[in-house]
Amino acid sequence: MGGRIANLAGRAGHDVVLAGRSRDRLAVEAVRLKVPWRSADPRNPAGLDAMLAHVDVVVNTAGPFSNTAPGIMRACIRNGCHYVDLSNESNTFQDAWSLDDDARAAGASIVPGAGFGTVAAEALAAHVLGRIRHADSVTLVRTSGGGPGTPGVKATVRELLARPGAGMRHGQWITRGHRLSFCELPEGARAIVPVALGDAFAIARATGIPNVAAYASTTINMGWAKILIPTARVLGRAARVLPGPITRHRSQADCMSEADTRLWLRASNPPGDTATSCLYGETGSGIAAETALRAAQALLLQAPPGTYTAGQLLGHARISQLPGTHIVDF
Template sequence: MPTRRGGLGTSDVLLLGAAGNSGALIGAELAARGLSVRLAGRRLAPVDDLARALTARGASAQACAVDVDEPDSLSAALAGARVVLNTVGPFTRRAGPVIAACLAAGVPYVDIANEFPAVWGLLDRDGEARERGVVLVTGAGFGPAATETLVLRLVEVMASPPRGVRVASAAGVTRQTEGVTQSIVAALGQGALTYRDGRLVREPLGSGATELTFGGAARPVFPAPVGDLEAARRASGAADVVAYQPDPSTRRSGTDSVAWAEVTGRDGRIRTAELHLGEGVRATAAIAAETTRRVLAGAMPGAWTPGRLFGADLVPDASGARITLDGVPA
């Protein structure tokens, strides 16, 4: 039977935000990988129901109530957990205290953030994470892990680091949760962000809007303050980087998700790649769970994106994604 606070003992994973749609799917993916899970949410009843459902299928699951904005509540939930997987957004506002608590307790941390400030902020703590011997991983979801995968694949076949990189993705989802909506709103408030000559440039949202053709469709897109931007820069070493987001007013039906990347070499040669997989939230659940499993299996301390820590095969291994390089299956 699932366990409530007062008898939590130990668990492989403390899953924060387990009551949400993403959290429930991630909980199932973690259990399918044989990991014991402590399901945590602001209210006990929903996570208790999920814990009972997972336990009925043979998983080891616990349930507890936690308020990630309250240090004492968070500290109590952390006790006995081997790694924290955080799905509570907006990450720009709410991830910091969780990361700090993990660093203080020496517990590895994984999240599914794709807001530029949140991804950049975690990666900026690399020195502190190495000093404390703690693994921190951000962006362990469809965005930005899918475009990062493509950039890593393209860079592998180039003779030298590219001069420029452009990435974009379009996640097909069954429904967009309130948490995801809040994260998108928080991110878009940053305006349009790009890297030019190695410098971060901020402009009004909508600047640089264009149309890209990928996934078999022409898509209106605009530069966005998403984690893909920082992940692509670090994966490529390019001085000029743009991460595009589809215009939400032209959202397409269907649940197929696609990512696209283009790199321009110093000789001017352009190469492209695409990644195709299924429903975006389910893909995020698989990527987050597999990233967490690999962290538990052993990883180098520091602050990472999933691809830079585990390589370009992580996303296909986790989700069954199909990749093409210059139109050829890879």
């Protein structure tokens, strides 16, 4: 992913430096891209400071972000450069917002979750909230077409799904445990499991909605899901179980595409009114790389000091400019 973003940035006319932990891999990739490279361990502050000399924006693509983001975000603040990552881990978002005052004082911008998924979730939330008055609750269900994924993505997914779910309740981030629920999605009835996604944190921060819950769906039978998923999560093997492949529901065929990401979101208000929409989009490193590059370019043009969601930085309407993405209302 880092190489893809570096290639896009170079083609856009930016000066690019590859950075990472593995000197051997960096050297090979840098030769291929014809760019300089620097190496540092994200746990070594002095090494990070040297790596960030004369750098304007860092795009962190190395997951799990709970391991890499803390050190790099703080190094960016120390060195007065801006930070972007592709995280969807809620603890990375919480850490980023704990640094808001420090980032403002340093004139640095911190933008976690600038990959396609979180930006799409923010855009979908803004769309649905525009269809209902006085909403106070949002429920997000994420499904994925699966696919091989990069090692970093696999590690991030394993880390996310091995932990208890979490979300916003009455404006506070709380643990939701492993309890499964049942949801009627456009592609059919599915078991859903709470996950501690950065999506939920980003939506709450960007919209002010006090109650936000995020789930992942699976095609596993509900009875089996109650047995297999909690066990798999405890053993840290949840990524092998969830999310599963999605089977298209024929009655929804006109709404469904061969898209790889499906976000289902429902907003509700105290009287009981609801509004529901789905976002369908192509996933993969290409669209995620383009989204991250747009965030970095926005910071080069005008960087607001402090911590922001990617949607706040880019504007929710810009998601409609990404190829292969559309929203369907229900």
